[in-house]
Amino acid sequence: MVMNVFNVWSLFPEWFPNGATGLIGNSFFYSYTLLVARNVLQDINLNYVASTNRKALVEHRTKQQVEAMTAIQRGNFMRAAPVVGDSKMLFMAATNQHKARYFETDWSAAVIAPGVPLSERPHALGKPSYINDIEYCRGYPTRNIVRIIGKDAAGDWHLLFKAKAGAWPVIHQELMDLIETEMRD
Numbered sequence: 001m002v003m004n005v006f007n008v009w010s011l012f013p014e015w016f017p018n019g020a021t022g023l024i025g026n027s028f029f030y031s032y033t034l035l036v037a038r039n040v041l042q043d044i045n046l047n048y049v050a051s052t053n054r055k056a057l058v059e060h061r062t063k064q065q066v067e068a069m070t071a072i073q074r075g076n077f078m079r080a081a082p083v084v085g086d087s088k089m090l091f092m093a094a095t096n097q098h099k100a101r102y103f104e105t106d107w108s109a110a111v112i113a114p115g116v117p118l119s120e121r122p123h124a125l126g127k128p129s130y131i132n133d134i135e136y137c138r139g140y141p142t143r144n145i146v147r148i149i150g151k152d153a154a155g156d157w158h159l160l161f162k163a164k165a166g167a168w169p170v171i172h173q174e175l176m177d178l179i180e181t182e183m184r185d
Helices: 037-042 047-060 063-075 165-184
Strands: 002-007 028-033 092-096 145-151 157-162
Touching: 002 047, 028 047, 028 063, 037 047, 047 063
Parallel strands: 002 092, 092 145
Antiparallel strands: 002 028, 145 157
């Protein structure tokens, strides 16, 4: 099972009005993609994973579905978002926070004095060079999570992974393979 996170602003415009009103924060919900392990292992090009994931997102990104899952969440004793599927499934979560454009946020109005001279950094004054996404969670699985935080001004991608120690050599190799492929192309 892969859990994706999506923004609900467009589903509830009455909650997030445009104009003079401001909101700083996340308004997200979950989409669950149930996958068959043998199909994932045979899916070299990720066609099965991607198409199944897209289908789940289309089904779950509706006002009615969010309201139904919210009712389930309110009804459980921990008031936590429900995790769906068989208890023996591997839980994985992913979110693309790059869409939030964190590295494009302009904080220049809050800058009192530049720390690093502008000539020695890739980002403009008041633009983030590092973003840390800290999660506190009690009673809810937080392992096997990847967050794509975004691409900084230098062109580097910031990713956050939460995984078992034994998974890191594989994650590292996959990322190195991606870099090698990108350099060839």
